[in-house]
Amino acid sequence: MIRASHTEITNTQYDLVVIGGGITGVATARDAALRGLSVLLVEKDDFASGTSSRSSKLIHGGLRYLETYQFKLVAESLREREKTLTIAPHLTDPQQFLYLLYDGYPESRAILNLGLTFYDIAAGSVLKRRHKMLTADKVLAREPHLRSERLKGAGLYWDVLTDDARLTIDVAKGAAEAGADLINHAAVTGLLIENGHTRGVTITDTITGGTYDVHARQVVNATGPWTDQTRSLEHTKSTHKLRPTKGAHIVVKKSDFPLNTAVFLRSPDDNRVVWPTPSLQKDVVYIGTTDTDYTGDLDDVHPDERDVRYLLNVANHTIPDAHLTEQHIVGSWAGLRPLVAPDPGVSTSNTSREHEITEGATGMLTISGGKLTSNRIMARQLVDAALLGLKSKTRKAPTGAVPISGGDMVVAKRVARDAADAGVPSHIIDIWVHRYGSNATEILKIWKADLKNQEIVGARGLTRAEIIYGVQNEMVKTLADLLIRRTSAFFWDETGGLSHADAIADELELLVPWAPGQRAKEIAHYRVLVQKHRFTPLAG
Ligand code: FAD
Numbered sequence: 304m305i306r307a308s309h310t311e312i313t314n315t316q317y318d319l320v321v322i323g324g325g326i327t328g329v330a331t332a333r334d335a336a337l338r339g340l341s342v343l344l345v346e347k348d349d350f351a352s353g354t355s356s357r358s359s360k361l362i363h364g365g366l367r368y369l370e371t372y373q374f375k376l377v378a379e380s381l382r383e384r385e386k387t388l389t390i391a392p393h394l395t396d397p398q399q400f401l402y403l404l405y406d407g408y409p410e411s412r413a414i415l416n417l418g419l420t421f422y423d424i425a426a427g428s429v430l431k432r433r434h435k436m437l438t439a440d441k442v443l444a445r446e447p448h449l450r451s452e453r454l455k456g457a458g459l460y461w462d463v464l465t466d467d468a469r470l471t472i473d474v475a476k477g478a479a480e481a482g483a484d485l486i487n488h489a490a491v492t493g494l495l496i497e498n499g500h501t502r503g504v505t506i507t508d509t510i511t512g513g514t515y516d517v518h519a520r521q522v523v524n525a526t527g528p529w530t531d532q533t534r535s536l537e538h539t540k541s542t543h544k545l546r547p548t549k550g551a552h553i554v555v556k557k558s559d560f561p562l563n564t565a566v567f568l569r570s571p572d573d574n575r576v577v578w579p580t581p582s583l584q585k586d587v588v589y590i591g592t593t594d595t596d597y598t599g600d601l602d603d604v605h606p607d608e609r610d611v612r613y614l615l616n617v618a619n620h621t622i623p624d625a626h627l628t629e630q631h632i633v634g635s636w637a638g639l640r641p642l643v644a645p646d647p648g649v650s651t652s653n654t655s656r657e658h659e660i661t662e663g664a665t666g667m668l669t670i671s672g673g674k675l676t677s678n679r680i681m682a683r684q685l686v687d688a689a690l691l692g693l694k695s696k697t698r699k700a701p702t703g704a705v706p707i708s709g710g711d712m713v714v715a716k717r718v719a720r721d722a723a724d725a726g727v728p729s730h731i732i733d734i735w736v737h738r739y740g741s742n743a744t745e746i747l748k749i750w751k752a753d754l755k756n757q758e759i760v761g762a763r764g765l766t767r768a769e770i771i772y773g774v775q776n777e778m779v780k781t782l783a784d785l786l787i788r789r790t791s792a793f794f795w796d797e798t799g800g801l802s803h804a805d806a807i808a809d810e811l812e813l814l815v816p817w818a819p820g821q822r823a824k825e826i827a828h829y830r831v832l833v834q835k836h837r838f839t840p841l842a843g
Pocket of ligand 1: 323325326328348349350355360492526548549550674676677
């Protein structure tokens with residue numbers, strides 16, 4: 304995936320411009336490009352820099368939505384879960400989850416069993432992954448540190464863990480492979496409105512500051528929490544509004560919080576369903592999530608003291624002997640759910656996760672709401688709606704049959720063997736295959752090309768080869784692009800990747816390349832970001 308050039312973009316009359324490079328935007332670009340439309344996607348910061356790197360990292364039906372009788376949403380999401388396993392096998396990991404039942408919970412054992420049976424059937428995976436009901440003794444034999452007092456048992460069922468940011472990047476790369484042009488670090492700052500119709504966008508490059516116009520037959524707004532801001536570029540009043548709610552997670556070491564299976568249970572503070580989840584990184588557990596109305600700065604969302612107190616209470620309620628405090632938190636994140644505003648009086652947790660497509664006064668289409676899991680369906684419906692505006696028809700895109708970028712596991716397995724033959728350490732092969740799937744082929748080539756590229760530059764096995772790949776193939780422009788969205792050091796590493804920031808910045812300064820003075824600014828900016836997500840002072 305190579306950043307489309309300014310000249311290329313301004314010289315093209317696109318069928319579709321997609322504003323926003325979260326999962327919704329990139330899936331839309333992929334769908335449209337696979338149908339043969341000419342597409343440009345514009346992302347103001349980095350792909351997945353909004354909510355799509357700050358979710359609970361589940362590809363799931365959403366068992367808790369059964370509480371509010373959202374059967375259709377759950378069934379649709381489960382079918383999508385199964386589809387995602389086939390098109391993104393490197394980024395999806397089926398895991399067992401324990402839905403714990405304590406005395407006093409509203410759901411009975413029978414109701415939970417019924418809900419989980421629906422879950423298995425709707426997913427169509429009854430034979431492969433069927434739930435089991437466990438007694439309290441069986442639960443404690445499996446997870447001996449859980450609170451045993453008033454434990455009645457649990458439902459043991461399956462869902463899927465992912466790396467949300469990488470999923471977004473690989474869908475973006477899939478869009479590029481299908482012919483879409485994509486640019487990051489470029490914001491849509493205006494709409495080109497001709498005779499009352501949006502016919503393109505004004506783009507401001509956030510790195511150079513340059514501004515230019517791009518023409519398109521149809522523009523779609525997939526800007527998640529920024530939806531209302533983008534809508535306001537039409538300069539007309541909209542009756543549709545978002546009600547963003549904030550969800551925070553904290554990360555703790557597994558050695559401080561010994562949990563092997565993700566658990567669903569109820570918060571001691573407000574009885575909401577919450578979920579401590581062992582990360583795919585094996586050595587850490589993340590605990591989420593909060594759900595509170597948010598009216599602050601959309602560009603500066605992070606957990607606050609109240610979120611941390613709530614989540615520590617959840618942790619200590621789950622494993623009382625852990626006695627966790629702020630000192631134990633090694634990472635955190637918070638994101639905004641781009642939920643469609645409900646009728647007055649509806650609580651945040653009960654606000655619908657379903658999406659909505661609306662047409663603005665100048666013809667711009669806006670998609671809001673939805674889930675990471677349902678990105679493919681949202682994209683298909685949005686492109687269908689855009690085609691009505693274009694007065695043209697195309698066949699549905701085969702998004703469920705074409706793997707996203709990196710999703711060819713036959714190739715991925717072959718690369719793993721080749722990498723072992725070439726002497727790549729096994730823990731690094733494991734990281735490459737899970738992070739890049741079949742695209743690890745390219746990293747191996749870079750690794751083999753020069754001994755210098757085999758050097759480990761960052762935490763958790765980050766080699767120079769991977770940094771080069773990120774810049775050349777994934778549009779890495781900043782330290783945060785690499786350490787947050789491409790490699791997740793921000794989320795799982797105790798220092799958020801800061802311990803190696805100087806050495807990594809040395810590489811990026813030459814590879815990107817950065818303007819004079821940029822290196823120091825990048826490190827300082829990243830340090831502030833990491834500090835905002837840690838609750839004890841950083842060393843150094
Ligand atoms: P975003 O990811 O926010 O993308 C919008 C993009 O638009 C941003 O990158 C932004 O920079 C860009 N943008 C904004 N304005 C402009 C502009 N003017 N020009 C160019 N670009 C612009 N779903 C699940 O399926 N599973 C889960 O486990 C799950 N957990 C969640 C947990 C939490 C705490 C939250 C908050 C949500 C969760 N969700 C989950 C929901 C899911 O994460 C979101 O629905 C999804 O990520 C939203 O994606 P998006 O593309 O619509 O928005």
